[in-house]
Amino acid sequence: MEIFFTILLLTLMVSLSGVITRILPFQIPLPLMQIFLGALLAWPHFGLHINFNPELFLVLFIPPLLFSDGWKTPIKEFLKNSKEIISLAFILVVITVMGIGYLIYWMIPNITLVSALSLAAVLSPTDAVALSGIVNEERIPKKIIDILQGEALMNDASGLVFLKLAIAGAMGTMKFNISSIFLEFLKISIGGLLTGIIVTWGYSKSLRIITRWSGDDSATQTILLLLLPFAAYLIAEHIGVSGILAAVSSGMTIGQSNIIRNAPLSMRLRGNSIWTMLEFIFNGMVFIMLGLQLPDIISSSIIKAELDPTINIWKLFTDVIIIYIALMTLRFSWLWLMKKISLKFMKKRSMLFGEYTTKEILIASFAGIRGAITLAGVLSIPMFLKHNPFPSRYQLVFIATGVILLSLIIGIIFLPLLLKGIIISDRYFYQKEEIMAKAIAAEAAIESLYKTEERLANNSKENIDTQILNEIISLVICNLRRRIDRYNNLENTLSIENLERRIRLNALHAERSEYYHLRAQQKISNETLIKLLRDLDFLEALLVENNN
Template identity: 75%
Template sequence: MEIFFTILILTLVVSLSGVIIRILPFEVPLPLMQIGLGALLAWPKIGLHVDFNPELFLVLFIPPLLFSDGWKTPLREFLRHAGEIIALALVLVIITVIGIGYLIYWLIPGIPLVAALALAAVLSPTDAVALSGIVGAGRIPKKIMDILQGEALMNDASGLVSLKFAIAVAMNTMIFTISAASLEFIKIAAGGLLSGIFVTWGYSKSLRYIIRWSGGDSVIQTVLLLLLPFAAYLIAEHVGVSGILAAVSSGMTIGQSNMIRHAPLTMRLRGNSVWAMLEFVFNGMVFIMLGLQLPDILSTSIIQAKMDPVIQIWMLFAYVFFIYIALILLRFIWLWLMKRISFRFMQSRPLVFSEYNTRDILIASFAGVRGAITLAGVLSIPLFLNDGSVFPCRYQLVFIATGVILLSLLCGVFILPLLLRNIVVSDKVLQRKEERMARAIAAEVAIESLYKLEERLINSQEENIDVQILNEVSARVIGNFRRRIDGNSDIEHAILIEDLERRMRLNALRAERSEYYHLRAQQKISNETLIKLLHDLDLLEALLVEHD
């Protein structure tokens, strides 16, 4: 019962956090609010204590979030920016692990090199979810955000694989060599990507049978879709490859396949609603779990620092500051080098970095905030070595990683808005032109399909349709599409007509819904009939509201 009440409390707090930030007189990013609420819940007087199991955390929260991000990432754009993503998600991670690892080894007295490399490994992944939460959607220019999202999808795996190597060396379970590490990384990364694709391919092939055997029940289909990222993650981890990359590739495969497009309408509608809810709850849980750990991490670190004759408490905060500054400087220098390299050696096919000015590089540098993967990674470091001795400097690693997460979020909150001031993120005129062009082309195709349907219905022996009625309906429907094409010179007038028609249809649907409830109250229709009629109205209303 205690676990059940804890889940209910955390879900309630996640929901209330979205309400609180809207009623406050000043703006607070949602992730910071959720971290603060989590820390408040874990305060000693309140006493809500939740044991953080990193392995369970990675299995429960990370696969669906990465799956969803992969689903929303266009594969063509991802592949177009493959060079930039590899430069950040792989090369920069390796440079960070080595460079920042040796800096930590030099900076903190008594820390072994392996422990310093382990800390650098968990600090290397960035978190695009936290970035969107603190900045807001659509605030960062697309040429920067596309690469940051691709980086965040891929560098989780490279950072955690680096951590795995560092822990294995510390535990004396492997001898590190560059060739062996490179082959292992390729195996883990490529295997994870292929595993996710294979699992999703198997799901897509079985979906038609699932739809047939479930009798078109969208609930069963939606539940099976929700299990897909967990299946991809667990199967990949079971065979010894990256479950994180498996979840990402599974989401991308879903997004590029025709599986969802050809799925029943009720499944698509229900699936979109369920995924939107899960994204909000799981994202909130991630940050609240971080907040719940803060009091315990802070108190444990202070107690152990007092017992350590070499380290003092103020030094821990200084380490956090210097390491974060080093991460920002390293990221800035690497982006600037990529810009110069692209200019000098890649003139035929330059990287997007060549378009960056100094402000863009600063935005991309401070946008590399740390989040859930960093926390899960550092807490997954074992307490003891194989010989029974304590893992060296573990409390310092946990404190510094947590401090860097918070400092990166705070710097993102205060510095990024200043850097983004007066930046035009998207050209609304160009966007309207694209929308107008797409509407016109789609309307022409739709009209052609309607003419073919009309001809087929007239010549059909099975359909008993009056030609006059068919012509009347066809003319009315085709007239709506004609306005989109002929309205290119007066698009505002065409949009106004469609908007008025949509508002009238919605008003009529809502009146019908009210009358259905009234008929049920008068016992003129059964409850089963009411549910069927309301379901049909909901589908129609969803199609109309979708365009608002």
Template identity: 70%
Template sequence: MWSLILNSFLVLFIPPLLFADGWKTPTREFLEHGREIFGLALALVVVTVVGIGFLIYWVVPGIPLIPAFALAAVLSPTDAVALSGIVGEGRIPKKIMGILQGEALMNDASGLVSLKFAVAVAMGTMIFTVGGATVEFMKVAIGGILAGFVVSWLYGRSLRFLSRWGGDEPATQIVLLFLLPFASYLIAEHIGVSGILAAVAAGMTITRSGVMRRAPLAMRLRANSTWAMLEFVFNGMVFLLLGLQLPGILETSLMAAEIDPNVEIWMLFTDIILIYAALMLVRFGWLWTMKKFSNRFLKKKPMEFGSWTTREILIASFAGVRGAITLAGVLSIPASLAGW
């Protein structure tokens, strides 16, 4: 039973969580800070995967390089919702929070796509080259976004058809809305593109395309409350499943440390602290670099980072809190991953 749940984790939990994130993302702020968001969500993810991947490879005994990249990829997504829950709503400046929310949405997708690439290479189902990986990433990314748009458009058409011929029955319409992220994900994966980005695109499209505005009022009200509840439940289930797995993970890790003469138990906890500190340091260094780059080369139209103080950069650096997507990604890694 547990094996089935863990093997299906990516399909069961990630599509609705990413769909909900896309649904809630403010479009105006997302487009306004597009350069900043993609600088963090794409470039920083690549830097994190490579830099932290090599660090894990060097400090953790016995872990091969590609699985180290997979672990770094799953650690790259941030969670602005988890952050606001920890520090309190409204405690982070609005200009920073808007960028962090957009980053959290997009680097969920880019981090998980990187994870899938690393797992595929580690399991021998894909041969890695820089050029090949770049072309493949562009193909699956653009294809995934288009798939999400198309599935959302088809949902809008079906919603109008149901309203015309079956009446405005909210229950049926909400069930179809609930199935939308799963349909987007599975259809995209079936045609060989990114189901993760398809779920994000479907969530961002559904509220901006006018589909929800044209929907009956009762359906809109129930849909908002239903999705708020479902998001809470799915987030809670991710942490619950991790908690149920944690004793076994700790026991296995401690037993492995006792068996291996080259590994001490204290080293495991030291590695955790070192990797987390490195994540914060890489994030701070990247934000500082983008600030300097903006002030020097983009004087006519500087990025938002150009006006950030050192304090604000520190806030954004420590705002890289990992949330449900990271946990879901960790639990989705196959136990039979080559070399582990």
């Protein structure tokens, strides 16, 4: 009963966090509000304490979130930006682990090299979810946000892989040298990617069989889709490869395959709405869980620092600031170096970094916010190492938590200032691209309709009145012609479409009110009302989505 009550309370807090941020007279990013609510729940007055199990956290929250991000990532754009993503998600992670690791080892006298490298490994991943909570992704130029999202997808895995390798080296389960680490990293990474692809392929085969047996059973098919990221993650972890990369590759595979496109309409509609809801809940719970851990992390760190005469609690706060500055300096320097290399040595196939201005490099640097993976990673560091307490573990947890909060606060302050005055032309580009695609699709549809008209007219078995057929075909073609005319008259199209959308929405609201009125007068049944309202909801959702 206690677990059930806790889940309900956390879900309620996630819902309320969105409401509170909207009604406050000043703007607070959603992740920060959720962290605050979590810390408030864990305050002694309320006393909600949850034993944080990092392995359970990783299994429960991370696979579906990364799967969803991978699903929404266009594979062509991802491959197009592969050089930039690899340079940040893998090469920069290696440099961060080694550079920041040795800095921590040099800076904190009583910390071991293994502890320093472990801390640097969990600090290397960035969090795109926290970034989107601070600033709307539409405010960031496309050439920056595409790379940041691809980086966040991949560096979660690379950071945690290096954490595992550091701990394994300390425990003596593997040789701690460069060649063995590199080979192990390749095995874990490539194995994880292949596992996600294979599991998704198996899912597609089983879905076809289930669809053939059960017909349009969208509930069963949707549940199987929800289980897919967990299956990919658990299978990959069981065979000793990266479960995080398996979840990412599974999402990217299903997004680019024909699995969902060929699925029944009811499954697609239900699946999209459920995934949207789960994303919101899981993202919120991640930051509320972070807030729930804050009081315990701070209090235990202070107590242990007081018991250890070699540790000064104010020194820990100073270490947090220095390490964060070092992370940002290293990230900015790496982006600036990539820009110079691209301009000087890669003129034919230059990277996007070559187009970045100094301001855009600063935006990409401060956008490297740390979040849920960093917290889960540092808390997954074992309590004991060869039957002895893991050296300086409480310091690692305190510093990692401090860097997460500091990166959020600094991002809140500086990112809006850096983005001020930047004109984003991507939105208009997408609208123009959408209208162009609709016009081309309309031409293909018109050509298909002429062939259909000819086939039906020559088919004696159909027994269709030619005049009625011509009227229906003409009506459909007339609607399709409007799409083509919109593209040919693009300058006035957007304003006309906005006006038409407002009028259609007004008509839909009037229809909905009349349906309720008819039900109140008992002229239609409740079953008829539900069906009619569902159709109107689909139409309204389409109009609202096109307006976003």
